[in-house]
Structures are given as structure tokens and as C-alpha cells.
Amino acid sequence: MSHNISSLGYYLRVFATLLILTAATVGAAFIDFGAFSTPIAMTIAMTKGLLVVLFFMHVWHSKKLTWLFAAAGFLWLVILIGMTFGDIVSRGWQGQPAL
Amino acid sequence: MSSQQTASSAALGKADSVPQDSYISNEYGIKSWLLTLDHKRIAILYLISMTAFFFLGGAFAVAIRLELLTPHGDLMEAETYNKFFTQHGMVMVFFFLLPSIPAVFGNFLLPLMLGAKDLAFPRLNLLSWYIFMIGGILALYAIITGGVDTGWTFYTPYSSTYANSQVMVAGIALFITGFSSILTGLNFLVTIHRMRAPGLTWFRLPLFVWAHYATSVIMLLGTPVLAITILMLALERGFGMGFFDPKLGGDPILFQHLFWFYSHPAVYIMILPAMGVISEVISCFARKRVFGYHFIAFSSMAIAVLGFLVWGHHLFVSGQSAYAGMVFSFLSMVVAIPSAVKVFNWSATLFKGSISLQTPMLYCLGFIGLFTIGGLTGLFLATLSVDVHLHDTYFVVAHFHYVMVGGVVMAYMAAIHFWWPKITGRMYPEMAARFSAIVIFIGFNLTFFPQFLLGYLGMPRRYHVYPDEFQVLNVFSTAGASILGIGYLIPMVYFVWSLWWGKPASSNPWQAKGLEWTIASPPSPHNFEQIPVVTEEAYAYASDAQFVSAFDTDDQAKQSSHV
Amino acid sequence: MSELTSNPGLAHHFEDLEQQHESMTLGMWAFLITEVMFFGGLFTLYAIYRWQYPDAFSESSNKLSVLQGAGNTVVLIGSSLTMALSIWRAQHGDMRGTVRYLVATLLLGSVFLVVKGFEYSHKFHDHLVPGAHFDVSQFLMPETQAHGALFFSLYFAMTGMHALHMVIGMVALLILIKRVRRGRYSAENYSALELMGLYWHFVDIVWIFLFPLLYLIGRTWTPA
Numbered sequence: 001m002s003h004n005i006s007s008l009g010y011y012l013r014v015f016a017t018l019l020i021l022t023a024a025t026v027g028a029a030f031i032d033f034g035a036f037s038t039p040i041a042m043t044i045a046m047t048k049g050l051l052v053v054l055f056f057m058h059v060w061h062s063k064k065l066t067w068l069f070a071a072a073g074f075l076w077l078v079i080l081i082g083m084t085f086g087d088i089v090s091r092g093w094q095g096q097p098a099l
Numbered sequence: 100m101s102s103q104q105t106a107s108s109a110a111l112g113k114a115d116s117v118p119q120d121s122y123i124s125n126e127y128g129i130k131s132w133l134l135t136l137d138h139k140r141i142a143i144l145y146l147i148s149m150t151a152f153f154f155l156g157g158a159f160a161v162a163i164r165l166e167l168l169t170p171h172g173d174l175m176e177a178e179t180y181n182k183f184f185t186q187h188g189m190v191m192v193f194f195f196l197l198p199s200i201p202a203v204f205g206n207f208l209l210p211l212m213l214g215a216k217d218l219a220f221p222r223l224n225l226l227s228w229y230i231f232m233i234g235g236i237l238a239l240y241a242i243i244t245g246g247v248d249t250g251w252t253f254y255t256p257y258s259s260t261y262a263n264s265q266v267m268v269a270g271i272a273l274f275i276t277g278f279s280s281i282l283t284g285l286n287f288l289v290t291i292h293r294m295r296a297p298g299l300t301w302f303r304l305p306l307f308v309w310a311h312y313a314t315s316v317i318m319l320l321g322t323p324v325l326a327i328t329i330l331m332l333a334l335e336r337g338f339g340m341g342f343f344d345p346k347l348g349g350d351p352i353l354f355q356h357l358f359w360f361y362s363h364p365a366v367y368i369m370i371l372p373a374m375g376v377i378s379e380v381i382s383c384f385a386r387k388r389v390f391g392y393h394f395i396a397f398s399s400m401a402i403a404v405l406g407f408l409v410w411g412h413h414l415f416v417s418g419q420s421a422y423a424g425m426v427f428s429f430l431s432m433v434v435a436i437p438s439a440v441k442v443f444n445w446s447a448t449l450f451k452g453s454i455s456l457q458t459p460m461l462y463c464l465g466f467i468g469l470f471t472i473g474g475l476t477g478l479f480l481a482t483l484s485v486d487v488h489l490h491d492t493y494f495v496v497a498h499f500h501y502v503m504v505g506g507v508v509m510a511y512m513a514a515i516h517f518w519w520p521k522i523t524g525r526m527y528p529e530m531a532a533r534f535s536a537i538v539i540f541i542g543f544n545l546t547f548f549p550q551f552l553l554g555y556l557g558m559p560r561r562y563h564v565y566p567d568e569f570q571v572l573n574v575f576s577t578a579g580a581s582i583l584g585i586g587y588l589i590p591m592v593y594f595v596w597s598l599w600w601g602k603p604a605s606s607n608p609w610q611a612k613g614l615e616w617t618i619a620s621p622p623s624p625h626n627f628e629q630i631p632v633v634t635e636e637a638y639a640y641a642s643d644a645q646f647v648s649a650f651d652t653d654d655q656a657k658q659s660s661h662v
Numbered sequence: 663m664s665e666l667t668s669n670p671g672l673a674h675h676f677e678d679l680e681q682q683h684e685s686m687t688l689g690m691w692a693f694l695i696t697e698v699m700f701f702g703g704l705f706t707l708y709a710i711y712r713w714q715y716p717d718a719f720s721e722s723s724n725k726l727s728v729l730q731g732a733g734n735t736v737v738l739i740g741s742s743l744t745m746a747l748s749i750w751r752a753q754h755g756d757m758r759g760t761v762r763y764l765v766a767t768l769l770l771g772s773v774f775l776v777v778k779g780f781e782y783s784h785k786f787h788d789h790l791v792p793g794a795h796f797d798v799s800q801f802l803m804p805e806t807q808a809h810g811a812l813f814f815s816l817y818f819a820m821t822g823m824h825a826l827h828m829v830i831g832m833v834a835l836l837i838l839i840k841r842v843r844r845g846r847y848s849a850e851n852y853s854a855l856e857l858m859g860l861y862w863h864f865v866d867i868v869w870i871f872l873f874p875l876l877y878l879i880g881r882t883w884t885p886a
């Protein structure tokens with residue numbers, strides 16, 4: 001098996017970044033950003049998730065197929081949440097009975 | 100050992116002509132079957148267990164049709180009737196239709212068509228069967244100890260709060276069975292990616308394989324959503340947690356969203372493999388390459404993706420927003436396009452083909468006609484305004500039975516006749532098979548066509564009594580169901596008969612193309628002595644073939660050499 | 663059984679280790695996709711109910727301990743690091759190092775579950791577990807009480823499912839540690855470790871999302 005072997009420092013750097021982002025998300029939670037607080041929290045979480053996927057799970061050095069699989073999982077989640085949300089949000093628009 | 104040997108050889112019709120090294124005869128005894136890792140034997144395990152479930156589901160259907168013979172509740176009470184249609188749907192959908200073609204024919208044929216020795220994960224494959232059986236037995240337990248009366252859709256809050264039947268056990272049964280489906284899909288997906296023989300590029304794959312690839316994608320992406328939905332239902336029912344409960348501000352329609360996110364694509368889990376079968380059979384008996392190979396391959400993938408965007412058409416009158424309804428209605432129209440592409444291409448394949456009407460082909464032609472009716476009436480129902488009139492009427496019942504029975508079961512019958520010689524090494528009796536194919540076609544239409552009319556006239560589904568004016572059409576339907584039932588029993592008889600007395604099959608009785616026909620019937624345990632190298636496209640039939648007499652069904656068997 | 667397998671780690675139906683390794687990792691990725699969708703159902707409900715009842719969610723979330731949540735996040739990220747490092751040692755053929763890091767992963771996993779156990783028992787004590795004894799009248803304002811059950815149901819379902827995945831992962835870790843000790847794997851053949859890693863990191867990612875969604879909402883929230 002030919003694999004790209006990373007160094008110890010590489011993993012430690014990813015780990016350190018994840019810790020900093022954890023501190024950032026906790027800190028941000030205690031500052032009132034109004035409507036932006038959830039997007040900020042989610043952006044940080046996405047970044048952290050992406051770091052784990054790309055570097056701990058080695059997707060960065062993987063074949064296109066692995067990228068495709070990882071992306072498909074995310075995309076389908078967006079479909080599930082997005083289209084269900086579409087129903088909830090648009091209830092009660094323009095003369096429909098609000099439920 | 101000797102008693103086991105007779106038992107298993109009797110069950111499987113071991114005959115002198117079966118080569119001693121076939122997958123059937125290489126090992127004996129019940130253990131050699133229950134612990135097998137051979138994809139072909141696992142397919143047989145599925146075949147036997149699913150046939151049992153099919154006839155169980157059929158028995159409920161018989162009871163339902165008998166009750167509906169008269170407008171009054173002569174045979175059973177409303178509660179019993181509720182349980183019967185629920186159990187009919189549950190058994191048929193989850194324990195027959197969903198696994199049917201993938202678990203039996205996908206399992207048996209994918210490695211053969213790919214030139215592989217087995218699926219990528221043989222242990223996982225056996226595990227899926229055991230999971231399937233555990234789920235199935237649990238469902239049986241639920242049926243025997245009180246039954247389920249929620250409808251196969253398990254809508255909340257009835258299922259979570261009010262129903263007094265075995266909802267919990269049945270829910271757990273479906274939860275478990277779902278993992279069987281997930282593992283099968285995972286196995287197929289990896290196998291198709293990684294186990295193709297040298298030279299077998301993506302566009303040389305049989306369309307059966309493409310169909311199963313698309314099916315696997317749906318199994319993987321959809322089934323877990325059903326699992327978590329049932330789990331939430333169980334937590335709500337069992338522990339009083341709040342997920343959909345309106346008393347806590349929950350929204351029961353969200354249950355329907357999650358349920359149909361899986362269950363609409365689940366229709367494609369059933370129909371896509373069926374379409375794969377049709378592509379194989381139709382090209383063989385028209386002696387032509389499938390017209391528009393790439394279009395059929397890509398339409399399978401398009402169905403797999405678009406099929407996930409339409410689930411809201413089940414919620415048009417449930418309280419879903421009308422704007423969401425419009426979007427779902429439009430997308431439901433769109434998903435009809437790839438299905439139509441397939442039907443057009445199959446028809447074009449027949450054009451100027453050298454057609455012979457062997458039994459598999461009869462089922463195939465039946466499929467094309469009935470699936471087209473089923474699909475087009477689906478468009479009626481996907482039309483927002485029309486659905487207000489037709490929702491929850493017998494029109495819906497007729498529509499999905501045209502797709503599920505007229506489509507999937509017809510293709511399943513085509514498949515079992517087409518590959519029976521390969522699976523068992525025996526030919527089935529052609530005339531009896533043709534006769535039963537015609538009986539099934541007539542019985543099916545007589546059963547379900549009147550239901551379109553009943554639904555249009557306003558007869559609602561899921562009631563055991565109905566106004567007198569609907570009786571004539573219901574009598575037609577029940578009469579058709581009797582004919583259909585007999586039609587399904589005839590193949591049971593002649594298939595079992597053929598295990599002992601059927602004519603031994605050559606390795607390629609249909610003169611068909613495809614790797615599975617290059618090896619012995621029945622195949623050896625490891626399929627290929629040498630991994631084949633593929634050099635040509637699928638369905639490389641010579642267009643000028645005058646070969647019909649070459650079929651060795653009714654004439655003497657010609658012992659073609661096992662390559 | 664005609665073919666001879668030269669490598670004991672190679673199953674008969676694969677041509678070579680490369681094909682076997684690629685099949686196994688692809689299978690694991692496919693499995694993880696199903697896991698995404700499995701948790702996806704819960705996330706969908708969370709998103710919608712939070713959008714519908716933001717006050718009930720904010721107020722209920724304030725009943726969770728940020729310290730315990732944040733501590734567990736650090737623990738879990740640490741376990742992901744040790745998991746990655748165990749594979750890194752395997753790539754160098756240092757199987758003793760691999761075992762050390764796997765044991766560390768297991769220990770960090772147990773720390774996470776112990777903390778989770780304390781959190782749960784507090785909730786039981788405070789009647790915050792939805793069901794017969796659920797009672798938020800002491801904790802939530804009258805307007806938000808009606809929908810507090812939705813938050814706590816989702817909290818328990820999401821963290822419970824996550825914890826269940828941790829338990830399954832830890833059982834798998836135990837088996838794996840035993841096998842590594844017996845010398846089943848080497849720098850040439852460590853696919854099982856990679857699969858374990860993929861699974862473990864996935865469970866970590868789920869938590870990375872659960873933490874801000876469950877623990878960190880409404881911390882600046884004041885009753886309207």
C-alpha cells in the first residue's frame with residue numbers, strides 16, 4: 001500500500017487548530033452577535049469538521065472517489081434539511097392558512 | 100451426514116447431470132447453507148425466505164379482496180381489516196419488494212456479470228441475510244401477537260400515541276431490516292467499483308449492473324433516514340419523549356417528511372433493479388443491442404438523484420405548504436422523464452428486432468405496458484390539483500399496484516425464468532410458463548384496472564365497507580385477484596417440478612451475451628476458473644441473427660460445452 | 663479452494679492487498695454516508711424546532727453545562743489525535759507505538775463517557791428527561807415550558823445516539839488492540855486500523871456539531 005505518510009508535527013498542528021477553534025466557538029457564544037451568532041457557530045463547526053475530514057481522515061490525499069463520497073453525504077443532508085425547511089418556512093405565506 | 104445429504108439434495112434437486120463441482124453440489128448439509136459465504140448460495144437463501152413472505156403477504160391480500168366482495172363487513176371487523184391491509188403492505192414492501200430483485204438476482208448475478216469470484220464483503224453479505232431474517236421473524240411475531248393497524252406508513256400521532264397494536268415490535272422489525280438493505284447496498288456499491296474484471300469499463304457494464312449501482316446509492320442514502328425516523332417514533336411511543344407530538348408543539352407532518360424522504364426513493368429501490376432486468380431480457384429476445392445504452396445507464400443515475408427531490412407529493416393534502424407542494428409537484432413531473440427515456444429505448448430496441456416470445460420476454464412486454472400505465476397515472480397524482488380529488492382513493496391503490504406488481508413483480512418473474520437455468524441447471528417447462536404468464540397478466544389487469552375507476556368515482560382506500568354502487572367493480576377486482584393468485588401458484592408448482600424433472604440446462608440456453616452465460620449452469624463455487632478479460636461492449640448480439648431455433652427449451656438439449 | 667493465498671491477510675476473492683484495502687476503505691466511506699443521513703434525521707428536526715421555538719431552545723440550552731460540554735470536546739478531539747497517531751505509528755511499522763496510542767484513544771473515550779454519565783444523572787435528578795417525570799416548571803419560564811420537551815428529547819436522542827456510537831467504537835477498539843498485539847497487522851497491511859480511524863473521526867465530527875448546537879445557544883439570551 002503506497003501511502004502518503006505525514007509527520008507528527010502535521011497532526012499536532014491540526015490538533016492545535018482544532019483546540020483554538022473550540023475556544024473561539026465557546027468565546028463567540030458569549031458575545032451577542034444577534035442573528036449572526038448561529039451562522040458564526042456553524043462556520044466554525046464546519047471548519048473544524050473539514051479539518052478532521054481532510055487531514056485526520058486523509059481525504060486531502062485521497063482519490064477523487066473519496067472526495068465524491070464525502071461530498072455526497074453532505075449534499076444529501078442539505079437536501080433533507082433544505083427541502084423540509086422549505087415546507088415549514090413557506091407555510092402561512094400569502095393567504096394560506098398558517099399551521 | 101448421509102441423512103443431511105439426502106435432505107439437502109432433495110431440497111435443491113441435485114441431479115446426476117449437475118456437475119459435481121457446482122456451487123450447489125460442492126458441499127452438503129444444512130450448515131453448509133446457513134454458514135455459506137458464497138453469494139450464489141446466499142441468493143438462494145433470500146429466494147426461499149422471500150418467497151415465503153410473498154405468499155404470506157398474498158394471503159392477506161386474499162382476505163382483503165374477499166372482504167371487499169360485498170359492500171358490508173361480512174368477513175371481518177374494521178379493526179381486523181385495518182390490521183390486514185397494514186400487514187399486507189408491510190410484508191410485501193419491506194420483506195418482498197424492497198429486497199426482491201437486488202437480494203436474489205443482484206446477489207447471484209453481480210459477481211458473475213463483473214467477472215468476480217464473489218461480492219467484495221462475503222461475510223457482510225451473509226450477515227445481511229441474517230439481519231433480514233431477524234427483522235422478518237420479529238415482524239411475524241408482531242403479526243401473530245396482535246398485529247399492526249397503523250397502515251404500512253406508521254403515521255404519527257396515531258402510531259405514537261393512540262394505536263393499541265404491536266406498533267413497537269413492528270417498528271423494531273423494520274428498523275432491523277433496514278440495516279440488511281444498507282449492508283446489501285454497501286456491498287454492491289463497493290463490488291461494482293472495485294471488483295470489475297480487466298477490460299470491463301463502466302460503459303461495458305450490463306445495464307443490470309448500472310441499475311443496481313443506482314439502487315445501492317438510494318439504499319445507502321435513504322434507508323438510514325427511515326431507521327432514525329422509526330427510532331424517534333419508538334422513543335416517543337415507548338418513553339414519552341417528544342419529537343412529533345402535537346401536544347408538545349411537535350409537528351406530525353415532519354414524520355411524514357422523514358418517512359417519505361426514504362419511502363419515495365424506496366419505490367426506485369424496487370423499480371430500478373426491475374428496469375435492469377428488462378434491459379437484459381429484452382435485448383436477448385430481440386437479439387439486438389439495447390437502443391441508447393448510455394441513455395438507459397444515465398437515466399438510472401438520474402432517477403436515483405431526482406428521486407430524492409420529490410417526496411413531498413405524498414403530503415399535498417396533509418397540511419404541507421402549497422408552495423412546497425408546487426415545487427414537489429414540478430419535480431415529480433421531472434423524475435418521470437428518465438423513466439420515460441427507458442420505456443422509449445426499450446420500445447426502440449424491439450424495433451426491427453428478431454423477437455421471440457419466450458416466457459421471460461412475455462413478462463418483459465407485460466412490464467413495459469403495465470409500468471407505463473402505472474407511471475402515467477403517477478403523473479395524475481403528482482398534479483397538485485388532481486391529487487386533491489384522488490388522494491387516498493383506490494386510484495392511488497391501483498397506481499402503485501401497477502408499478503409494484505405490474506412493474507416489479509413482472510420483472511421479478513421475467514428474471515426468475517430467464518436465469519432459472521443458470522441458477523439451478525434445469526429448464527422450466529416453457530408451455531406451462533407461458534400459460535401462467537398470460538394468466539397473471541389477465542388476472543392482474545382484472546384486479547387493478549377496476550380500482551382506477553373506483554378511485555376516480557371516489558371510493559376511499561382503507562375501509563372494509565363501501566356504498567352499494569361500488570360493488571360491481573369490486574366483484575371484478577376480487578375475481579381478478581383469484582385469477583392472479585392461481586397465476587402465481589402455477590410457477591411454484593413447475594419450478595419445484597423442474598428441480599427434479601426439468602431438462603438439464605446448457606451453459607447458455609438463450610444464446611445470450613454476458614459473462615454469466617460463459618460459465619457452467621449451475622456455476623462452480625468460485626464462478627470463474629480464470630478471471631475473464633472483457634474486450635467488447637455489452638449486448639454484442641449479431642443484428643442479423645436467425646437463431647430462434649437455437650433455443651434449447653422445447654427441442655432436445657444440446658449439451659454445449661462448459662467453457 | 664484451488665488458489666493459494668500467499669498473504670494470510672488477503673481474502674481469497676481479492677486479487678491483491680491493494681484491491682482489498684481500497685474496497686475496505688470505500689466500504690467504510692459508504693457506511694459513513696449512511697451515518698450522516700442517520701444523524702441527519704435528528705438534525706432536521708433540531709433545525710426546524712429551533713427555528714419555530716427559539717426561546718424555548720435558548721432557555722433550555724442554558725440548563726446544560728458549557729464547561730462539561732467544552733471539556734468533552736477537547737477530550738474527543740484529543741482522542742482523534744491519538745487515533746490518527748496510532749495509524750501514523752503503524753505506517754512506520756511501530757506496532758508497539760500503535761497499541762500505546764490506541765489505548766490512549768480508548769482512555770479518552772472513557773473519559774468522555776464518564777463525563778456524559780454525570781451530565782445525564784444530573785438531568786435525571788432535575789426531571790429534565792422527557793417522559794413521565796419530565797418537569798421543567800422550575801427551570802423554564804411559563805411561555806417556553808410547553809416546548810422545552812422538544813429540546814430535551816432532541817438533546818437526549820442526539821447525545822445518546824452519539825454515545826452509543828462511542829461505545830460501539832470502543833468495543834471495536836478493544837478488539838483491534840488485541841489483534842494488533844497478536845501481530846495481525848504490519849506497515850504493509852493495516853487497513854483495519856484505517857477503518858477504525860475513519861469511524862472514530864466521524865464520531866468526533868458529529869460531536870463537533872452537537873456541541874455548539876446543544877450547549878452554546880442562547881448564552882446571551884434574555885427573556886423578551
Ligand SMILES: [Cu+2]
Pocket residue numbers: 362363366409410412413
Ligand atoms: Cu412518491
